Amino acid sequence: MPEMTELKEAILRGDAKTAVAATRTLLAEGIDPVELVTKQMIPAMDEVGRRFECQDYFVPELLLSARAMKSALELVRPLLIERGATPAGRVIIGTVKGDLHDIGKNLVASMLEGAGFEVVDLGVDVTPQKIISEIQAQGADLVALSALLTTTMPNMKTTIEELKKAGMREKVKVIIGGAPVTQQYADQIGADGFSDNANGAVSLARRLVGAS
Numbered sequence: 001m002p003e004m005t006e007l008k009e010a011i012l013r014g015d016a017k018t019a020v021a022a023t024r025t026l027l028a029e030g031i032d033p034v035e036l037v038t039k040q041m042i043p044a045m046d047e048v049g050r051r052f053e054c055q056d057y058f059v060p061e062l063l064l065s066a067r068a069m070k071s072a073l074e075l076v077r078p079l080l081i082e083r084g085a086t087p088a089g090r091v092i093i094g095t096v097k098g099d100l101h102d103i104g105k106n107l108v109a110s111m112l113e114g115a116g117f118e119v120v121d122l123g124v125d126v127t128p129q130k131i132i133s134e135i136q137a138q139g140a141d142l143v144a145l146s147a148l149l150t151t152t153m154p155n156m157k158t159t160i161e162e163l164k165k166a167g168m169r170e171k172v173k174v175i176i177g178g179a180p181v182t183q184q185y186a187d188q189i190g191a192d193g194f195s196d197n198a199n200g201a202v203s204l205a206r207r208l209v210g211a212s
């Protein structure tokens, strides 16, 4: 049986094959999928970020680690979703315009699905117009925005402003997150909530749509 740390190390090395094999075995051994994500996968990506900051890692290493993380997450995702019960509300989620980071957003989406929300994932580089069109087409209770770059964070503010202009701000709650985002920033731009992790995103969403 692989050690839990084998998964973390495989992500750090950007070794998708080993990351997938270790995840598969650990899940078969009955390890809690949430524990795999929070104790191995996220800390691995945190360490990748630290190495990038110290210039031990460069963009190619980031890409390889991100690919390993995503491959492993694909196996965990259905298990997180399985936990869902009755529909708790409809969430539109996306990474804001200009930003291509989607690992955290995908994790939040899976956890929300696991908590029984119907999730519409608009992907990355999402314009306010795309969100507005989706609300017009199908409606939503909540909009969840992710940003990982300080340069794209302002697009969260723009999205909220565009929702106001479209007369939709009162109809949906908006929650935000991503590594550089803070509660202070959420307050500043008039978001309804912020969380720095996927579990917190679920509690927040439940509270805001009255599903808890």
Ligand code: B12
Binding pocket: 042, 045, 046, 048, 049, 050, 052, 053, 059, 062, 063, 066, 098, 099, 100, 101, 102, 103, 104, 105, 107, 108, 144, 145, 146, 147, 148, 149, 150, 151, 175, 176, 177, 178, 179, 180, 194, 195, 196, 197, 198, 199, 200, 201
């Ligand atoms: C992987 C990665 C990449 C990958 C992304 C792959 C992918 N498909 O996502 C690639 C290689 C493509 C990439 C590219 C770039 N990156 Co990059 N990247 C990272 C890295 C190492 C990890 C991010 C990650 O996946 N973390 C793991 C997840 C699980 O954590 P998370 O995203 O924070 O999400 C959690 C919470 O924040 C929260 N959350 C997230 N979203 C939401 C949403 C809601 C609503 C809520 C409530 C909560 C929530 O819950 C999540 C789960 O716990 C970070 C470093 C870091 N420590 O963040 C740098 C980092 C974000 N990148 C950085 C940079 C500079 C870049 C590039 C500009 C590099 C370049 N020179 O090209 C490009 C930009 C591309 C673009 N336009 O977006 C910088 C940003 C610096 C800044 N101040 O803005 C960072 C911080 C690295 C660094 N220390 O310098 N990157």
